[in-house]
Amino acid sequence: MKWESLSDFFAMGGYGLYVWGSYLVAMICVIGEVVLIRGRKRTLYxxxxxxRRSILRG
Structure with a gap:
């Protein structure tokens, strides 16, 4: 596909909303997963x- 301008690139032949929306949803999921994993790691530690302290005490 050949784009004549930046706006044509973002429009993606009329499918830009679906293409960029999909990228947005994927990035939100990846960022959410990273945040959740950090929280689980903090809780685990x-x-x-x-x-460990309770084992050392008794």
Whole structure:
């Protein structure tokens, strides 16, 4: 496909909304997954630290 201008590139032959919308949804999912994984990691380390302390105490 040949684009004459930047607006033609973003329009993607009339399918730009679907193309760019798909990229947007994919990026939101990737960013959300990274945020959720960081939260799970933080929770895991917190629980591991608490269980380690309880093991050392008794």
């Amino acid at each position: 917190k629980h591991l630290g608490q269980s």
